[in-house]
Amino acid sequence: MARRGVIEIDEQEYPTPTLATIGTEKLRVECKGPRLTYENISEPGGLRVSGSSFFDTDSHEEGAIRVGFRGSPYSDARTDKSGFVFLDNISSIMLDSSRFVEQIVKVKSSNSLLKPLLCSVAGFPHRLAFLAYCGVDVIDTIPLVMAARNGQYLTNHGIIDASSIKEMPCSCEACESDRRDLDHLLRHNQSAAESEMRLVRHAIDHGKLRELVESRVRCDPWLVQNLRLMDITAYQLQEMHAPIKGAPFHAGSKESLNRPDITRWKMRIQERYHRPEGTRILVLIPCSARKPYSLSKSHKRFREAILTSGKAPIVHEVIVTSPLGIVPRELELFYPAKDYDIPVTGHWDRDEKHMVQELVSWLVSSEKYDLVISHLGDEQEPVNSSISDFVDTSGGDPGSRDSLNRLQEVLRDFDVDDRGPVRRSRNLEELRSICRFQFGPAGNALCDGAAIMGRWPNVRMVRDGQQIGMLTAERGMISLTLEGGKVLADAGSYRVEIDDFKPKGNLFAVGVKKADGEIRIGDDVAIVHGKEVRAVGVARMSPVEMELAQRGEAVHIRHAA
Numbered sequence: 001m002a003r004r005g006v007i008e009i010d011e012q013e014y015p016t017p018t019l020a021t022i023g024t025e026k027l028r029v030e031c032k033g034p035r036l037t038y039e040n041i042s043e044p045g046g047l048r049v050s051g052s053s054f055f056d057t058d059s060h061e062e063g064a065i066r067v068g069f070r071g072s073p074y075s076d077a078r079t080d081k082s083g084f085v086f087l088d089n090i091s092s093i094m095l096d097s098s099r100f101v102e103q104i105v106k107v108k109s110s111n112s113l114l115k116p117l118l119c120s121v122a123g124f125p126h127r128l129a130f131l132a133y134c135g136v137d138v139i140d141t142i143p144l145v146m147a148a149r150n151g152q153y154l155t156n157h158g159i160i161d162a163s164s165i166k167e168m169p170c171s172c173e174a175c176e177s178d179r180r181d182l183d184h185l186l187r188h189n190q191s192a193a194e195s196e197m198r199l200v201r202h203a204i205d206h207g208k209l210r211e212l213v214e215s216r217v218r219c220d221p222w223l224v225q226n227l228r229l230m231d232i233t234a235y236q237l238q239e240m241h242a243p244i245k246g247a248p249f250h251a252g253s254k255e256s257l258n259r260p261d262i263t264r265w266k267m268r269i270q271e272r273y274h275r276p277e278g279t280r281i282l283v284l285i286p287c288s289a290r291k292p293y294s295l296s297k298s299h300k301r302f303r304e305a306i307l308t309s310g311k312a313p314i315v316h317e318v319i320v321t322s323p324l325g326i327v328p329r330e331l332e333l334f335y336p337a338k339d340y341d342i343p344v345t346g347h348w349d350r351d352e353k354h355m356v357q358e359l360v361s362w363l364v365s366s367e368k369y370d371l372v373i374s375h376l377g378d379e380q381e382p383v384n385s386s387i388s389d390f391v392d393t394s395g396g397d398p399g400s401r402d403s404l405n406r407l408q409e410v411l412r413d414f415d416v417d418d419r420g421p422v423r424r425s426r427n428l429e430e431l432r433s434i435c436r437f438q439f440g441p442a443g444n445a446l447c448d449g450a451a452i453m454g455r456w457p458n459v460r461m462v463r464d465g466q467q468i469g470m471l472t473a474e475r476g477m478i479s480l481t482l483e484g485g486k487v488l489a490d491a492g493s494y495r496v497e498i499d500d501f502k503p504k505g506n507l508f509a510v511g512v513k514k515a516d517g518e519i520r521i522g523d524d525v526a527i528v529h530g531k532e533v534r535a536v537g538v539a540r541m542s543p544v545e546m547e548l549a550q551r552g553e554a555v556h557i558r559h560a561a
């Protein structure tokens with residue numbers, strides 16, 4: 001839900017997320033973002049704090065930009081004209097995770113989604129990444145001042161008692177000077193927060209914020225529990241805003257298992273996935289550090305054993321892995337299957353075991369193979385204990401010559417005689433599997449009657465002499481042509497409905513009437529007016545944003561009619 005934007009106040013522009021720096025006549029701190037001032041100080045580009053109702057006389061002048069009452073329970077928000085939204089009662093929900101998550105869900109599920117969200121009194125440097133992750137755009141520096149007053153030296157991984165510091169762990173201007181007083185702490189705390197905020201913006205730009213958040217929450221139990229609760233109870237909200245294709249990431253913490261894009265993978269497998277038609281033998285194999293897996297040495301050996309058995313056309317390779325659970329071979333290019341990295345110790349914890357067991361059992365029971373082969377290493381125990389009626393060919397050492405020979409023999413001995421002819425090529429069925437995973441049931445329609453041209457994985461889908469889409473190794477998913485967009489629109493999904501005009505260049509949100517709910521940022525969509533497909537392109541907003549926003553690029557158009 002984190003986002004980059006610009007807030008414009010009195011013709012001054014500030015990139016968001018940003019700090020709003022508290023400033024009074026006594027307290028002048030350098031700042032790059034908007035300055036937060038009290039009612040009686042006016043400064044261009046500043047945000048003014050409204051008075052609390054304790055002092056509320058007749059100060060509600062018309063036209064003033066007020067940033068509300070900082071969520072004070074004594075305040076009166078009726079006079080708020082700022083256009084901001086606030087986290088209410090932030091000081092009381094700060095340590096109450098379920099109420100915190102409730103508030104985020106409430107604000108981000110409402111029509112206020114696009115308004116800048118302001119969070120007051122909570123922005124210590126180590127919390128900025130998490131707050132931005134929850135979609136907070138403006139964070140005031142009141143806590144930095146309070147901390148300075150309390151002798152607290154702030155860092156991006158927690159709070160240090162300033163009097164205990166022998167050597168300043170920072171080289172900002174204030175720390176390099178000899179002053180060790182309130183002014184030093186004020187300026188250092190401000191600088192620490194400003195640096196962290198820049199890092200947060202960088203991380204958002206590069207799709208790396210989740211990793212930053214997972215590392216920052218470590219220093220504060222409140223943050224850990226908040227993140228975990230966000231992942232459990234606000235999954236749907238987060239998933240709606242999570243791009244379908246993101247940046248490569250390191251899944252290095254327990255929280256990584258529940259990243260919204262990881263959870264989406266696991267759910268989508270169970271909701272949309274079916275094995276390629278014609279496959280009869282399931283071979284479960286371990287993942288490899290190298291991605292895509294098929295380029296790794298170990299997978300080349302598995303492949304060779306399968307090919308020399310003569311049964312390759314009916315073998316379905318499925319990779320067992322944490323944190324994704326299972327990756328069917330044909331989906332190995334689809335985000336995040338080739339974009340994650342995990343620490344490998346050979347020991348699986350309970351959550352990981354449970355997760356792979358659930359997915360493997362689902363696969364085996366729902367897809368009904370004639371033969372199941374477990375050719376696993378460290379995953380052998382949790383997987384084997386969750387399925388019955390299978391052959392173990394690895395003995396826990398899948399790469400050894402003996403194991404590979406065993407795999408080859410078991411496959412070779414599998415009798416196919418009475419089960420119909422073996423197809424020579426499965427490319428279309430594998431593509432169908434990708435299409436279904438990407439587009440749901442509409443993916444089937446795309447593949448009906450289609451032929452494949454080119455060399456896997458860079459293949460084109462052609463129907464009646466016309467190209468309808470293509471798969472590329474780099475994107476790992478299907479890119480549609482206008483003809484492909486028509487199939488999607490006929491199937492009634494992934495449509496963005498527009499007014500009666502011909503989109504050129506890009507489609508801006510103001511032209512969008514309605515967007516189908518399954519669209520995610522990065523998805524291929526059909527731009528339609530009524531039944532007519534006017535263009536195809538890549539979604540740049542979530543469907544709610546497309547419908548709410550009055551500006552901004554909604555779809556990046558690839559082909560227009």
Ligand SMILES: [Zn+2]
Nearest residue numbers: 170172175188
């Ligand atoms: Zn410093």
